[in-house]
Amino acid sequence: MSDGPPELAIDVRDLHKSFGSRVVVDGLSLQVARGEICGFLGANGSGKTTTIRMLCGLLVPDGGSGTCLGLDILKQAPLIRRQVGYMTQKFSFYEDMTVSENLTFVAEVYEMKNSAEAVRRIMDRMGLVDRADQLAGQLSGGWKQRLALAACVLHEPKLLLLDEPTAGVDAKARREFWDLIHDMAVDGLTVLVSTHYMDEAERCKRIVYLAGGKLVVQGSADEVVAASSLITFEATGGDIDAIARQIRKRPGVQAAAVFGHVLHIAGTDRTQLLAATRACADPNIAWAEVRPGLEDVFIHLLSGTEGAG
Amino acid sequence: MNAFSFRRLWALLRKEWVQVRRDPTTLRLIILMPMIQLLMFGYVINSNPHNLPAGVLMAQPSKYERSIVTALRNTGYYNIRMVATEAEAEQDLADGKLLFVINIPANFDRSVDRGESPSILVDADGTDPTAIGNATGALGGLTNTLRRDLPPNLQAGPAPPPFRFVIHARYNPEQISALNIVPGLICVVLMMSTLMLTTLAITKERERGTMENLLAMPVRPIEVMLAKITPYIGIGYLQVVIILVMAAVLFHLPIHGSVVLLLLVLGLFIASNLALGITYSTIASNQSQAQQMAQFTMMPFMMLSGFFFPFQGMPAWARFIGEAIPTTHAMRIVRGVLLKGNGIVEIFPDLWPIGLFMLVTVTIAVLFYRETLD
Ligand SMILES: Nc1ncnc2c1ncn2[C@@H]1O[C@H](COP(=O)(O)OP(=O)(O)OP(=O)(O)O)[C@@H](O)[C@H]1O
Numbered sequence: 001m002s003d004g005p006p007e008l009a010i011d012v013r014d015l016h017k018s019f020g021s022r023v024v025v026d027g028l029s030l031q032v033a034r035g036e037i038c039g040f041l042g043a044n045g046s047g048k049t050t051t052i053r054m055l056c057g058l059l060v061p062d063g064g065s066g067t068c069l070g071l072d073i074l075k076q077a078p079l080i081r082r083q084v085g086y087m088t089q090k091f092s093f094y095e096d097m098t099v100s101e102n103l104t105f106v107a108e109v110y111e112m113k114n115s116a117e118a119v120r121r122i123m124d125r126m127g128l129v130d131r132a133d134q135l136a137g138q139l140s141g142g143w144k145q146r147l148a149l150a151a152c153v154l155h156e157p158k159l160l161l162l163d164e165p166t167a168g169v170d171a172k173a174r175r176e177f178w179d180l181i182h183d184m185a186v187d188g189l190t191v192l193v194s195t196h197y198m199d200e201a202e203r204c205k206r207i208v209y210l211a212g213g214k215l216v217v218q219g220s221a222d223e224v225v226a227a228s229s230l231i232t233f234e235a236t237g238g239d240i241d242a243i244a245r246q247i248r249k250r251p252g253v254q255a256a257a258v259f260g261h262v263l264h265i266a267g268t269d270r271t272q273l274l275a276a277t278r279a280c281a282d283p284n285i286a287w288a289e290v291r292p293g294l295e296d297v298f299i300h301l302l303s304g305t306e307g308a309g
Numbered sequence: 310m311n312a313f314s315f316r317r318l319w320a321l322l323r324k325e326w327v328q329v330r331r332d333p334t335t336l337r338l339i340i341l342m343p344m345i346q347l348l349m350f351g352y353v354i355n356s357n358p359h360n361l362p363a364g365v366l367m368a369q370p371s372k373y374e375r376s377i378v379t380a381l382r383n384t385g386y387y388n389i390r391m392v393a394t395e396a397e398a399e400q401d402l403a404d405g406k407l408l409f410v411i412n413i414p415a416n417f418d419r420s421v422d423r424g425e426s427p428s429i430l431v432d433a434d435g436t437d438p439t440a441i442g443n444a445t446g447a448l449g450g451l452t453n454t455l456r457r458d459l460p461p462n463l464q465a466g467p468a469p470p471p472f473r474f475v476i477h478a479r480y481n482p483e484q485i486s487a488l489n490i491v492p493g494l495i496c497v498v499l500m501m502s503t504l505m506l507t508t509l510a511i512t513k514e515r516e517r518g519t520m521e522n523l524l525a526m527p528v529r530p531i532e533v534m535l536a537k538i539t540p541y542i543g544i545g546y547l548q549v550v551i552i553l554v555m556a557a558v559l560f561h562l563p564i565h566g567s568v569v570l571l572l573l574v575l576g577l578f579i580a581s582n583l584a585l586g587i588t589y590s591t592i593a594s595n596q597s598q599a600q601q602m603a604q605f606t607m608m609p610f611m612m613l614s615g616f617f618f619p620f621q622g623m624p625a626w627a628r629f630i631g632e633a634i635p636t637t638h639a640m641r642i643v644r645g646v647l648l649k650g651n652g653i654v655e656i657f658p659d660l661w662p663i664g665l666f667m668l669v670t671v672t673i674a675v676l677f678y679r680e681t682l683d
């Protein structure tokens with residue numbers, strides 16, 4: 001073990017991974033500081049899961065190197081696994097075992113000192129007490145996710161790798177989930193969490209955006225927005241659905257999306273965007289330039305990399 | 310990280326046990342499979358055909374002929390007709406028109422009367438030993454048939470039986486008897502069930518997606534494999550006990566040797582099958598592939614182990630392969646212990662090949678067990 005806690009919980013450089021001839025992760029470098037909550041974003045198939053698997057030694061990278069919690073990802077994978085909580089994208093606990101049996105199994109496998117107590121505490125914290133004797137396979141999707149999260153924080157890991165932990169979880173549970181993650185980060189836990197939800201991305205201290213296995217942008221939400229040099233106009237009033245359909249085809253409009261009563265159009269060329277708003281003039285509609293949100297930026301990024309997955 | 314932890318192994322064992330328990334269909338199969346198979350094969354064993362075609366060939370007319378033929382008829386096993394010549398008898402036996410030819414030799418009457426206890430040669434068609442087993446068995450009880458007809462000086466007092474039967478099994482000199490099939494059956498049933506069950510062990514984890522989680526946890530391959538094998542050793546023993554009790558009660562299987570020794574040895578045999586199953590399980594990428602591997606194995610294992618065909622009757626190449634199969638050796642051991650009362654010294658030559666087989670397969674399994682998802 002290295003002396004003293006390393007500053008970076010994750011520090012990997014130039015990771016490569018291919019399946020057959022398909023390059024899935026292509027020269028990815030990633031640094032995550034200790035205690036940081038890092039959002040991992042990207043289109044479907046952009047290589048998020050593959051990267052996370054390489055970080056905890058489940059896949060061997062074809063190229064590149066690095067450390068996780070100061071341990072070499074190539075040579076010390078078994079040691080990394082002891083200190084990492086990995087939550088798989090697909091539920092992968094035992095469906096023919098009850099909630100408490102699953103958790104007890106995990107606690108025992110990690111050789112926890114007071115495993116019965118630890119299981120009881122985590123069930124309490126995650127509200128699983130009432131479902132302790134229910135078979136995991138009979139839980140609803142959201143409750144399965146809670147069980148999986150409970151299981152992966154049970155052994156008090158130093159680093160959490162969460163692969164879409166809140167997919168299919170209701171809003172309230174998601175809120176609780178993120179509150180919990182923030183609570184744990186205060187205690188020094190580092191979190192790398194992949195997600196497709198914008199509100200979750202905004203709760204991350206830092207965002208890493210992946211496309212085609214390459215890192216495209218990273219930074220705080222504000223930095224990502226600034227880096228995109230995206231210009232957004234907002235339209236209100238009138239028949240914005242019809243306008244959206246027309247304006248989408250105009251040159252320079254890279255994205256046009258309706259959010260309830262407002263329409264956002266986004267592009268990188270101001271003159272072309274202005275021309276587009278003038279072309280779709282309608283007395284009922286008021287146009288205004290607004291600061292792009294994270295969602296605009298991601299839709300922009302996603303449309304730029306379509307077909308990557 | 311320590312290379313092996315009993316606590317982790319215990320946790321894995323408990324998990325396997327819970328999962329086995331939660332799967333009542335498999336459990337039922339585990340109990341029923343040996344029973345059904347034993348009954349199925351046992352029906353063949355127990356089939357007790359009567360009225361088998363038998364020819365009586367007399368070298369010269371005999372005054373005792375009527376008594377002997379009547380006694381044979383009375384057993385119910387023989388459908389007797391007279392055969393005129395040896396050539397005819399030979400031909401009918403070859404054609405399967407006769408299953409037995411009973412040769413009453415020349416000077417039979419005189420020998421009996423002198424108390425010389427002459428022999429009657431019974432040529433039996435040995436191709437289907439189960440068919441003739443009971444019929445030949447019944448002959449032993451007939452040798453005193455003529456006592457009433459004997460001259461008075463021979464009737465009194467202990468004397469050798471008036472005549473003997475000498476049974477000559479044709480075509481199958483090794484004569485696998487019905488009893489020989491039960492020990493073979495124990496091995497074959499054990500092989501089928503244990504191989505089938507463990508073959509699914511690791512592929513099941515992979516197919517259900519739980520492998521990713523298991524790999525992400527600090528468990529070692531050897532711990533996972535031991536945990537997968539152990540419950541099935543217990544299950545295998547349960548099957549052995551079921552088969553032994555059924556065979557003893559229903560088929561009157563004699564147990565001449567030590568049951569404890571037998572159980573110890575069978576433990577090794579079960580473990581060797583499980584090791585093979587685990588190996589398939591790690592090599593195959595899904596359950597059906599693993600299952601096919603197991604099925605492809607069971608057929609030759611059964612064929613070449615001496616279960617279906619007498620081992621000594623097989624061509625050299627088949628015997629060569631057969632020697633590498635644990636079922637072959639297990640079968641010899643079980644036959645030896647049960648029927649001949651063999652001890653550890655006698656069975657050792659068949660013990661180490663099973664151990665070696667297991668060592669090789671476990672090594673392969675550990676080599677192939679991937680600690681990553683690649
Ligand atoms: N074991 C594998 N064998 C072959 N191809 C694979 C394998 N695992 C992943 N891939 C491919 O690698 C690409 C990236 O997959 P990955 O699961 O990392 O994407 P992702 O970013 O997690 O996507 P999503 O948001 O849908 O979860 C996909 O095109 C996928 O088909």
Ligand SMILES: [Mg+2]
Binds near residue numbers: 048
């Ligand atoms: Mg994924």
